[in-house]
Amino acid sequence: MVTVKIAETEDQVSICKLLRYAVFIMEQNVTILRDHDEFDCISKDVKHYILYFGEFPVASARLRDIYGIAKLERVCVLSQFRDIGLGKALVDYIVDDAKNIGYKKIVLGSQVNSTPFYEKLGFSFSDDETFMDADIPHRHMHMNL
Numbered sequence: 045m046v047t048v049k050i051a052e053t054e055d056q057v058s059i060c061k062l063l064r065y066a067v068f069i070m071e072q073n074v075t076i077l078r079d080h081d082e083f084d085c086i087s088k089d090v091k092h093y094i095l096y097f098g099e100f101p102v103a104s105a106r107l108r109d110i111y112g113i114a115k116l117e118r119v120c121v122l123s124q125f126r127d128i129g130l131g132k133a134l135v136d137y138i139v140d141d142a143k144n145i146g147y148k149k150i151v152l153g154s155q156v157n158s159t160p161f162y163e164k165l166g167f168s169f170s171d172d173e174t175f176m177d178a179d180i181p182h183r184h185m186h187m188n189l
Contacts, residue, residue: 046130048137051092057084060092060104060118067120074178079118083108091141095134097125103134107142107150114147135165143189150189156181 051057061084068074083090083106095103105119116138121131142150154162156174162185170184 045098046133047096048134049094049096050141051086051094054086056094057086057092059094059101060084060106063094063101063104063122064118064120066122068118068178071123072178072180074180078178083117093134093138093141095121095130095137097130103130105134105138107138110151112147114142114145114150116150116152119152131161132165135162139165139187139189148189149186151184151186153177153182154185156183159183159185 049056051060061080064079065076068079069076084092086092089109091107093105093107094101102125103119103121106117108115108117116135119131119135121134139150150167151170152162152167153175154167159169165187167185167187170186174181174183176182
């Protein structure tokens with residue numbers, strides 16, 4: 045059974061950070077100082093999401109309010125749980141939540157190798173630029189809600 049929960053405690057935010065540690069720091073060699081930031085908290089402007097496969101947390105992401113636009117960030121799925129639809133389930137849940145909140149647009153910075161995933165979910169490229177974030181090529185993408 046797959047469920048998505050919104051983090052309501054700092055302990056739940058710590059679960060998100062641990063999942064990101066496994067994916068971004070251990071797999072992709074992003075520094076911990078680059079991954080962990082001031083938005084790793086419970087706040088009215090930030091929502092953290094955890095996807096559970098059974099009782100195990102295996103994916104997470106966060107949604108930040110940037111001047112009335114939703115910004116999807118830090119989407120990660122543990123490597124052994126990829127390619128079975130969990131990333132899609134997580135992003136679909138967040139898109140629905142963003143619509144329910146009243147957002148009209150979601151933006152994100154996707155790693156270049158993940159852009160086909162986001163395109164299949166309905167995101168489009170926002171421009172033609174590739175930019176570097178944590179020494180990884182990224183593209184700006186968006187979805188109108």
